[in-house]
Each structure stands twice: as structure tokens, then as C-alpha cells.
Amino acid sequence: MSVGYAVMVGVLFALAVYLFLLRDRLDHVFGIITLTHAANLLVFGAGRLHRGEAPILGRGHPLSDPLPQSLVLTAIVIGFGVTAFAIALVGRIREPEPPLEEEPDD
Amino acid sequence: MTDLLVALPTAVLVVAAAACLGAKRSVRAQRAIVLVAMTCFSGLAVSLLVVVARRGPLVLAIGAWPAPIGVEFHADLTAAIMTAITAIIGVTIAIYALGDVPAEDQERGFWPMLVLLVMGVAGAFLTADLFNLFVWFELFLIASFVLLALGTRRSQLRATHVYLILSLISSTLFLIGIGLVYAVARTLDMSQASERLAELSAVQPGTVLAIHALLMVAFGIKAAVFPLMFWLPASYHTPTPAVSALFAALLTKVGVYAMLRVSAGVFPADLAMHHALAGVAIATMFVGVLGALAQKHMRRLLAFHIVSQIGYMVAGIALIEGTPEARRFAIAATIFFVIHNILAKTTLFLVAGIVRHLRGTEELARLGGVARSHPFLAALFLVAALALAGMPPFSGFWGKLAIIAAGLESGRILLVAAATVVSLLTLTSMLKLWLSVFLGRAADPADVRMTSPRTVTVMYGATAGLAALILVLSFAPNVLFELALGAADQLLPGEPVPTWSGGAP
Numbered sequence: 338m339s340v341g342y343a344v345m346v347g348v349l350f351a352l353a354v355y356l357f358l359l360r361d362r363l364d365h366v367f368g369i370i371t372l373t374h375a376a377n378l379l380v381f382g383a384g385r386l387h388r389g390e391a392p393i394l395g396r397g398h399p400l401s402d403p404l405p406q407s408l409v410l411t412a413i414v415i416g417f418g419v420t421a422f423a424i425a426l427v428g429r430i431r432e433p434e435p436p437l438e439e440e441p442d443d
Numbered sequence: 444m445t446d447l448l449v450a451l452p453t454a455v456l457v458v459a460a461a462a463c464l465g466a467k468r469s470v471r472a473q474r475a476i477v478l479v480a481m482t483c484f485s486g487l488a489v490s491l492l493v494v495v496a497r498r499g500p501l502v503l504a505i506g507a508w509p510a511p512i513g514v515e516f517h518a519d520l521t522a523a524i525m526t527a528i529t530a531i532i533g534v535t536i537a538i539y540a541l542g543d544v545p546a547e548d549q550e551r552g553f554w555p556m557l558v559l560l561v562m563g564v565a566g567a568f569l570t571a572d573l574f575n576l577f578v579w580f581e582l583f584l585i586a587s588f589v590l591l592a593l594g595t596r597r598s599q600l601r602a603t604h605v606y607l608i609l610s611l612i613s614s615t616l617f618l619i620g621i622g623l624v625y626a627v628a629r630t631l632d633m634s635q636a637s638e639r640l641a642e643l644s645a646v647q648p649g650t651v652l653a654i655h656a657l658l659m660v661a662f663g664i665k666a667a668v669f670p671l672m673f674w675l676p677a678s679y680h681t682p683t684p685a686v687s688a689l690f691a692a693l694l695t696k697v698g699v700y701a702m703l704r705v706s707a708g709v710f711p712a713d714l715a716m717h718h719a720l721a722g723v724a725i726a727t728m729f730v731g732v733l734g735a736l737a738q739k740h741m742r743r744l745l746a747f748h749i750v751s752q753i754g755y756m757v758a759g760i761a762l763i764e765g766t767p768e769a770r771r772f773a774i775a776a777t778i779f780f781v782i783h784n785i786l787a788k789t790t791l792f793l794v795a796g797i798v799r800h801l802r803g804t805e806e807l808a809r810l811g812g813v814a815r816s817h818p819f820l821a822a823l824f825l826v827a828a829l830a831l832a833g834m835p836p837f838s839g840f841w842g843k844l845a846i847i848a849a850g851l852e853s854g855r856i857l858l859v860a861a862a863t864v865v866s867l868l869t870l871t872s873m874l875k876l877w878l879s880v881f882l883g884r885a886a887d888p889a890d891v892r893m894t895s896p897r898t899v900t901v902m903y904g905a906t907a908g909l910a911a912l913i914l915v916l917s918f919a920p921n922v923l924f925e926l927a928l929g930a931a932d933q934l935l936p937g938e939p940v941p942t943w944s945g946g947a948p
Contacts, residue, residue: 357608357612362604365604365608368608369608369611372611372612372615373611373615375615376615376618376619376622377618379619379622380618380619380621380622380625382622383622383623383625383626384625384626404625404631405622405625408574408621408622408625411574411578412577412618415578415581418585419581419584419585419588419607419611422585422588422589422607423604423607423608423611426588426592426600426603426604426607427604429595429600430597430600430601430604
């Protein structure tokens with residue numbers, strides 16, 4: 338499971354880098370979304386992956402660590418807020434240029 | 444109850460930001476709230492500095508859970524010094540903004556964002572937990588996005604886009620670094636992590652070095668070191684001068700602070716890292732100052748100087764090597780240089796903002812003769828510019844002297860040579876500003892006066908206050924340097940410093 342997980346995180350990072358290298362500003366926003374998710378999954382994986390174990394009061398030795406999960410939760414909230422701002426920003430930039438108010442010549 | 448003093452500075456600002464958002468309709472009320480809050484914040488920050496300097500680090504464990512489980516506010520001397528300078532900048536910018544920031548920006552939420560930014564920066568200084576540092580970083584970054592975009596001119600929005608993407612990549616690298624630190628050290632508390640990383644480094648030096656490097660790249664983007672600094676000159680000149688000055692004062696310095704704390708206090712020393720940092724420092728100094736020489740726009744020129752001066756701070760961090768005594772001296776030199784640079788650089792940006800208000804342009808070719816019409820402004824510029832260039836007896840001289848002494852101590856001759864040459868180049872480019880803005884003849888010498896004389900007086904007052912602090916630092920550098928030496932003692936791992944917290948144990 339760990340290998341598959343690592344490959345998935347790697348693919349997400351590669352996709353994010355690819356999106357950042359594109360020209361369109363909206364693609365950069367998708368890049369942000371992908372990148373933050375890749376990082377979140379990586380931090381989640383840093384707490385070790387155990388299937389079906391309770392946090393703290395795990396039955397056996399490999400109990401699941403709740404700390405990375407709470408870190409990821411915080412990071413998701415922050416990433417969501419920044420993404421919303423980025424979408425609004427790109428929306429404003431992509432609005433057509435307002436027509437010049439007066440053009441004496443032409 | 445004294446340990447509450449650690450949390451109060453940020454608490455005051457949170458309340459003020461909320462109050463500003465509550466008083467959304469009245470700009471006048473927001474101004475009053477911010478001025479009162481910044482004054483309280485400075486009072487608290489200065490008392491924090493005094494208490495920490497007298498009695499040692501202050502710790503406040505939220506919910507009375509001790510460090511590895513709970514999240515602590517933690518103020519050692521480094522943090523207290525940085526919080527105090529943040530408070531000084533906060534007050535100065537708040538006063539300056541009264542005259543500088545356009546009315547429509549004030550209505551759109553300049554005041555709450557200013558408070559949130561200062562709060563985030565102060566919080567980042569006052570934590571000893573890596574993840575908390577990340578959260579504070581994000582808080583002030585989000586406020587800085589809004590401040591940069593405020594005014595919504597197209598150039599500002601484009602600059603915000605670049606800044607936002609780069610900041611986010613940096614934050615993500617930071618988060619990954621945190622995840623990896625947790626994966627190998629099973630803790631995020633800085634002092635605890637430092638012990639475990641030192642143990643691990645004996646077995647797997649490569650793993651520890653890789654994580655260290657990842658975090659340094661993340662902070663390097665924030666601090667704008669070569670080759671990660673191109674976003675800074677592309678964005679810092681676009682917002683209103685008060686915002687430029689605020690960013691120049693605080694944002695890159697938080698990056699430097701994080702580099703300092705992580706290198707000196709968390710990760711074990713590694714020769715490869717020091718070589719890399721020294722190389723980066725030299726490149727940053729040169730690229731910044733040469734970029735500045737080519738500029739024809741006041742604040743763009745100053746923005747390149749931010750980069751160049753960051754090089755000196757990174758040099759200081761690179762020199763934290765060798766004997767404990769040498770490391771202690773290098774840390775103190777770095778802290779001293781950061782404080783000096785915050786004062787000098789902010790003053791220069793504030794002066795540039797006043798010139799812009801008086802003449803209505805920032806193009807060097809169209810400016811001139813300001814010294815004749817506004818001699819006091821010219822004097823303020825001279826103090827800050829000579830301090831930045833490192834001319835004796837100004838504060839920059841002492842800062843650079845300390846860095847160069849540390850460089851000679853560890854035998855990095857190339858770094859010392861670069862620091863000296865870049866000093867001269869800095870002087871050249873300050874001379875360029877002096878000649879084209881303050882001397883000579885302008886194309887249209889009459890003042891445009893974008894604002895009323897009264898508001899310009901407010902801006903003068905704020906700028907003169909900072910310039911006065913530069914003079915104090917110039918003629919009494921030993922006060923700050925001794926504080927910085929004390930801070931270095933607490934920052935270095937291995938020598939546990941007894942923490943003092945008031946009330947019952």
C-alpha cells in the first residue's frame with residue numbers, strides 16, 4: 338500500500354508542476370489545488386499508514402497517529418481559503434479591459 | 444500571570460482585527476481602533492522584551508498541556524527582539540498610512556488587513572512549534588495577498604498573481620518539510636526535534652540534510668534569496684508605498700528569521716549546508732545590487748536592494764559554524780543586521796512614498812531638485828541611505844562590521860570580499876538616487892501634491908521617527924548587540940536555558 342501511495346503523491350506533484358508551467362492563469366489555480374492536495378497526502382503518509390486502527394487507543398502496537406490527520410485538516414482549511422482567493426483574483430484579471438473613457442484622437 | 448505576556452501581543456491584534464471588521468462602515472472608527480491597538484501592541488512587545496531580557500525565556504502552554512502535547516507560545520530573546528521591532532514598524536506604518544493610503548483602499552479593508560498581517564508576523568516569532576509557525580505564516584500571507592491587490596489596478600493584480608503562486612509553492616514545501624520532520628523525529632516542537640534530529644544525523648546524515656535543505660528552499664523563497672527572488676522586484680513596487688514599506692520591513696525578514704531559527708536551533712550543523720548558504724549569500728548580494736543599479740524607478744530600485752541586503756543576512760546564517768563562541772557571534776551579528784536593515788530599508792521606502800506624493804511620479808528621469816525644496820526629506824534619506832550602504836558611523840557599518848568579523852573568524856575570505864564590494868556598489872546606487880531625485884533639476888520642479896499638506900506632515904512624522912531610531916542604533920549599537928548575544932546563547936542547542944514562568948510551577 339505504501340508504494341502505491343508514494344507513487345500517487347509523486348504523480349500529483351508532477352501534475353502540479355506541469356500545470357504551473359502552462360501559460361493560462363487559471364491553470365495555475367488548478368496547480369495550487371493539486372499541489373496542496375499532494376502535500377496534504379504526503380503529510381498524512383508521514384504519520385504511517387495503518388488500516389483500521391483507532392487513534393491513540395489502538396488495539397495492537399501499530400496505532401494510527403492522529404497528529405498528522407489534524408495537521409492535514411488545518412492545511413486543507415488554509416488551502417481552501419487561498420484557493421478561493423486565487424480564483425477570485427484570476428477572475429478579476431481575466432475580465433476584459435475596461436474601455437478607455439475618452440479617446441480624443443482616432 | 445507574567446507568562447500571559449507572551450500571548451497578549453497577538454491577542455490584542457486579533458481583537459482589533461475583529462473590531463475593525465465589525466466597524467466595516469466607518470473608516471474613522473477603524474483608524475482609531477488600529478492606532479490604539481498598535482500602541483497597546485508596542486507597549487506589550489517592549490515589556491515582553493524587558494521581561495525576557497531580565498529573566499529568560501517565557502513560555503505559555505495553552506490549556507496547561509506541556510510542550511510535546513500542547514501548543515506553546517514561546518518567547519526567547521530572539522523572538523522578543525523581533526516582536527519589538529515588528530511593533531515599531533506596525534505603529535510607524537499605521538501612522539504613515541493615515542496620510543498615504545487612498546480613501547477607497549481604506550474603505551475596502553486596509554486597516555483590518557494591516558492588523559492581521561502584523562499579528563501573523565508577531566505570532567510567527569512567538570512560537571516554538573514548526574506547524575504553528577506554518578499557520579502563522581499562512582495568516583500573514585493571506586493578509587499580504589489582500590493588501591497587495593487592494594486598489595485593484597491591473598498591474599497590482601498581476602503582481603499579486605505571481606506573488607500568490609510563489610508564496611503558495613513555498614508554503615507547500617514548508618508543509619512537506621514539516622511532514623518529513625514529523626516522520627523522522629515524531630515531534631514538531633523545535634527543541635525536542637533538535638535533539639532527535641541530532642541523534643538521527645549520526646546514523647543517516649543524508650536524510651537530515653535533505654529535510655533541512657527542503658525547509659531552507661521554502662524559507663528562501665519567502666526571504667527572496669537568489670535564485671528564488673524574482674517575484675519580489677516584480678511585485679513590491681505596485682501597491683501604495685505604505686504597503687510596500689510594510690512588506691519590505693517584515694515579510695522577507697520572517698523568512699530570514701525562520702532560516703536562522705531552523706539552522707541554528709533545530710538542525711545539526713552540516714558543512715555542505717554552510718558552503719551552499721555562503722554561495723547563495725554571495726550570489727544574492729551581487730544579483731540584488733546589480734539589478735538595482737539598472738533600475739530607473741525609485742521603489743523598483745529599492746526592491747532590488749531588499750534582495751541584496753538579504754544576502755548579508757544569509758551570509759550571517761552561513762557563518763554560524765565552528766566553535767560555540769564563533770557561532771554565538773555570527774548569530775548575534777545576523778540579528779543585529781536584521782534589525783538595522785528593517786529600520787533603514789523601511790525608512791527609504793517611506794521617503795520614496797513621500798517623494799511620490801509630492802511630485803506625483805517615481806521615474807528617476809522625471810525627478811530632481813527635491814533637496815532644495817524639501818531639505819528635511821533629503822536629510823531623512825541621507826541617514827537611511829548611508830546606514831544601508833554601511834558608512835560609519837551609521838548602524839549599517841556596525842552590522843556589516845560584525846558580519847565581516849564573523850567571516851574572517853571562520854576564514855570565508857570570498858564572502859568577506861563580496862560583502863565589502865557589494866557595500867561599495869550599494870553606495871553607488873544610493874548615490875544614483877541622491878543625484879537624480881534630490882539634486883539636479885526636475886523636468887517639472889513644481890510639486891504636484893497628490894495630498895494635502897497636513898497628511899504629508901503625518902507621513903513625515905512617521906518617517907522621522909524611524910530615522911531617529913537609526914541614529915540611536917548608530918550611536919549606541921552595543922545595547923542591541925549585547926541583547927543579540929544573549930539571544931544567541933538561548934538559540935544555540937545543547938545548553939539548556941532555564942525557563943522562567945511566573946506564578947505557580
